[in-house]
Amino acid sequence: MSAEIPASREVRKDNRFKVWRQTRPFWAGIFTMIGGVPIAYLPYGDMRLGNATLAMQTTAGAGALIIGVLLITLGFTMWFQPIVRVFAGVATIILALVSIPVSNFGGLVIGFLFSLIGGGMSAAWAPAPPVEESADDAEHDGRPEASEEAGAELETEVMPAAGIPQQYEAEHQATETTIDANGGRNSAG
Numbered sequence: 091m092s093a094e095i096p097a098s099r100e101v102r103k104d105n106r107f108k109v110w111r112q113t114r115p116f117w118a119g120i121f122t123m124i125g126g127v128p129i130a131y132l133p134y135g136d137m138r139l140g141n142a143t144l145a146m147q148t149t150a151g152a153g154a155l156i157i158g159v160l161l162i163t164l165g166f167t168m169w170f171q172p173i174v175r176v177f178a179g180v181a182t183i184i185l186a187l188v189s190i191p192v193s194n195f196g197g198l199v200i201g202f203l204f205s206l207i208g209g210g211m212s213a214a215w216a217p218a219p220p221v222e223e224s225a226d227d228a229e230h231d232g233r234p235e236a237s238e239e240a241g242a243e244l245e246t247e248v249m250p251a252a253g254i255p256q257q258y259e260a261e262h263q264a265t266e267t268t269i270d271a272n273g274g275r276n277s278a279g
Contacts, residue, residue: 126160
């Protein structure tokens with residue numbers, strides 16, 4: 091950390107992944123991809139338990155591979171195209187349900203459950219509302235601070251709807267308090 095760079099800037103660079111993760115259905119993508127792996131692997135793989143080999147190979151191996159690869163692809167879609175999160179979530183749920191008869195009970199139910207949870211999380215995820223920056227945040231973004239002259243120039247800009255300068259409107263606008271304080275008459279006029 092140097093004297094020229096504020097500490098908050100370094101924190102923001104470190105939190106780049108956190109911001110990326112929070113702007114998309116990250117955990118839904120993880121669950122969906124984890125669910126796709128056992129669905130695709132089990133019909134082709136075998137497990138060794140001591141001297142015994144357990145093979146789960148079935149005739150529906152191609153269908154299970156397609157479903158597993160599609161689930162992994164949908165997981166990446168949730169990450170990199172969050173605008174289609176509802177479609178990806180619904181497609182994930184449908185593929186998870188189809189994997190029960192096609193792929194050894196949905197990858198021994200493990201892949202089915204992970205995919206089902208990931209699809210539900212994706213369909214239910216909504217982006218957070220945008221956060222308005224405070225004056226302190228704007229100051230650390232590298233933007234020049236607004237001077238009084240710049241503020242005065244902003245106040246005299248013409249409002250597009252009414253065609254009245256903002257400074258004039260602010261000076262000549264009477265409120266209930268000024269009317270009451272002046273005995274019922276406007277102090278500006």
